[in-house]
Amino acid sequence: MAATIIDGKKVAADIKAELKKEVEELKAKGVNPALSVVLVGENPASKKYVANKEKTCEALGIKSVGHKLPESTTQEELLKLVDDLNANPEIHGILVQLPLPKHMNEKEVMHRISPDKDVDGFGPDALGRLLLDEPGFVPCTPHGAMKMLEAYGIDPAGKKAVVVGRSVIVGKPLAMLLLRKNATVTICHSKTPDLKSECLSADILCVAVGRAEMVKGDWVKEGAAVIDIGINVNESGKLVGDVEFEKAKERAGWITPVPGGAGPMTIAMLMYNTVEAAKNSLKA
Numbered sequence: 001m002a003a004t005i006i007d008g009k010k011v012a013a014d015i016k017a018e019l020k021k022e023v024e025e026l027k028a029k030g031v032n033p034a035l036s037v038v039l040v041g042e043n044p045a046s047k048k049y050v051a052n053k054e055k056t057c058e059a060l061g062i063k064s065v066g067h068k069l070p071e072s073t074t075q076e077e078l079l080k081l082v083d084d085l086n087a088n089p090e091i092h093g094i095l096v097q098l099p100l101p102k103h104m105n106e107k108e109v110m111h112r113i114s115p116d117k118d119v120d121g122f123g124p125d126a127l128g129r130l131l132l133d134e135p136g137f138v139p140c141t142p143h144g145a146m147k148m149l150e151a152y153g154i155d156p157a158g159k160k161a162v163v164v165g166r167s168v169i170v171g172k173p174l175a176m177l178l179l180r181k182n183a184t185v186t187i188c189h190s191k192t193p194d195l196k197s198e199c200l201s202a203d204i205l206c207v208a209v210g211r212a213e214m215v216k217g218d219w220v221k222e223g224a225a226v227i228d229i230g231i232n233v234n235e236s237g238k239l240v241g242d243v244e245f246e247k248a249k250e251r252a253g254w255i256t257p258v259p260g261g262a263g264p265m266t267i268a269m270l271m272y273n274t275v276e277a278a279k280n281s282l283k284a
């Protein structure tokens with residue numbers, strides 16, 4: 001039986017509609033939620049992502065304060081900007097778009113963003129809290145994956161979840177979130193000996209490797225939930241995920257499309273974290 005297609009666009013739209021109301025409530029209390037998005041250089045994909053984030057802020061009534069810096073920006077100049085944004089009470093969230101130009105030290109920049117404003121959830125405070133099961137900013141892409149499972153009534157408890165990819169911003173945090181929901185979690189990576197059989201064992205299969213259609217349709221267990229976090233351009237110039245969608249959807253119980261799955265959810269969860277940061281400012 002063909003899979004239910006998980007409509008990430010619809011789930012994201014529902015979350016954004018709720019957030020829009022919360023933004024209005026915050027404004028009535030005198031808090032004007034604001035996100036500062038910092039882009040260094042001219043990476044075309046990054047420019048597109050940043051434009052999308054700014055557009056979504058606008059649609060929700062969140063103030064978007066963009067900083068577009070030239071490729072030649074020094075590490076010190078960027079750190080100075082982060083320090084200024086950290087100190088600015090009118091800015092609730094700070095996002096420095098990655099990747100940064102090669103001459104920069106991304107880790108140092110991520111460490112410099114105030115934990116109270118780290119709406120990407122990439123800093124050590126946010127990631128440590130995730131490991132500790134303490135409240136904090138959850139990285140947006142894995143958070144969005146969990147929200148899609150929830151929206152379709154897929155409870156990870158007692159299920160076998162396989163995460164392919166061990167990046168700090170997707171694979172590792174997603175494994176922690178699945179564990180938090182009581183799945184039995186396996187993290188696979190480039191040194192995993194038999195990736196196909198690992199994938200075939202998954203009730204929930206999440207793939208975040210950034211390689212076009214690397215996970216084949218016949219690697220998917222009948223009835224499994226498949227969350228595809230890849231966005232790649234294949235040889236024919238078509239946007240495809242990390243999973244061979246057309247074949248996988250004949251076996252899966254649920255599957256996210258690319259585009260229209262994980263992508264819109266990432267932006268929705270960034271807005272969620274920004275609203276959380278603005279709410280927290282009321283408590284401070």
Ligand code: GUN
Nearest residue numbers: 095096097098099120140
């Ligand atoms: N580059 C690709 N995805 C992201 C993201 O979610 N946040 C940031 N800061 N950079 C990215």
